[in-house]
Amino acid sequence: GAGVSQSPRYKVAKRGQDVALRCDPISGHVSLFWYQQALGQGPEFLTYFQNEAQLDKSGLPSDRFFAERPEGSVSTLKIQRTQQEDSAVYLCASSIRDTAFSTNEKLFFGSGTQLSVL
Amino acid sequence: KQEVTQIPAALSVPEGENLVLNCSFTDSAIYNLQWFRQDPGKGLTSLLLIQSSQREQTSGRLNASLDKSSGRSTLYIAASQPGDSATYLCASLNTDKLIFGTGTRLQVFP
Numbered sequence: 001g002a003g004v005s006q007s008p009r010y011k012v013a014k015r016g017q018d019v020a021l022r023c024d025p026i027s028g029h030v031s032l033f034w035y036q037q038a039l040g041q042g043p044e045f046l047t048y049f050q051n052e053a054q055l056d057k058s059g060l061p062s063d064r065f066f067a068e069r070p071e072g073s074v075s076t077l078k079i080q081r082t083q084q085e086d087s088a089v090y091l092c093a094s095s096i097r098d099t100a101f102s103t104n105e106k107l108f109f110g111s112g113t114q115l116s117v118l
Numbered sequence: 119k120q121e122v123t124q125i126p127a128a129l130s131v132p133e134g135e136n137l138v139l140n141c142s143f144t145d146s147a148i149y150n151l152q153w154f155r156q157d158p159g160k161g162l163t164s165l166l167l168i169q170s171s172q173r174e175q176t177s178g179r180l181n182a183s184l185d186k187s188s189g190r191s192t193l194y195i196a197a198s199q200p201g202d203s204a205t206y207l208c209a210s211l212n213t214d215k216l217i218f219g220t221g222t223r224l225q226v227f228p
Contacts, residue, residue, distance in 0.1 A: 004161070033215070033216075035218075040220070041220055041221075042122070042207055042209075042218030042219050042220045042221055043162070043207075043216075043218045044218070045215045045216070045217070048214060048215060055214065056214055056215065059215075091161060091162070093161075093162075104150070104167070104169065106152075106164040106167060107162075107164065107216065108164070109154075109161035109162040109163070110161050111159070111160050111161045112160075112161055
């Protein structure tokens with residue numbers, strides 16, 4: 001696709017429900033990142049994939065958060081037993097990075113999924 | 119742990135003014151410093167990327183500088199326009215991930 005696509009655009013969940021957020025990266029992009037952005041704050045890193053391998057999940061706030069990218073393209077962020085503090089915009093980004101580390105490539109962000117937990 | 123701070127948190131200026139947004143970071147061992155723009159309800163758009171070996175980058179009316187030794191970067195916007203109204207975020211690349219500041223909300227009024 002032309003850009004990073006995220007769905008749904010908005011999600012309202014009752015406390016305790018499970019949610020799944022989807023990210024379609026730009027075709028051919030190897031690296032994929034998930035960020036969480038609370039209202040009025042900057043994005044905070046959650047996890048990073050290179051192809052299907054989850055290389056860094058140090059930002060996931062608890063074991064209720066789980067991310068996968070089984071075929072190295074589409075990724076899903078799952079939040080189990082949602083709580084009010086999970087309310088935020090969840091941003092997905094991809095880059096063409098095809099080595100373990102590159103300092104010059106830019107990230108392309110999706111519009112995010114706004115999650116509201118009531 | 120890297121901490122990135124942006125000041126001011128909000129800025130409102132009349133059209134045509136030149137303005138400077140500030141970004142500071144605590145760990146100077148960065149690989150690059152990036153500036154992004156975020157419009158309400160939208161994702162982030164990359165504006166400028168400065169490698170750690172560089173001092174500045176320019177794109178149109180935007181100029182970003184980097185001083186690693188002092189842990190500072192500035193984004194200079196020349197001849198501001200109402201269309202520049204947005205939140206501007208800086209981020210440092212540390213290891214494999216970007217660490218973001220909290221942003222500066224800019225409003226340029228006609």
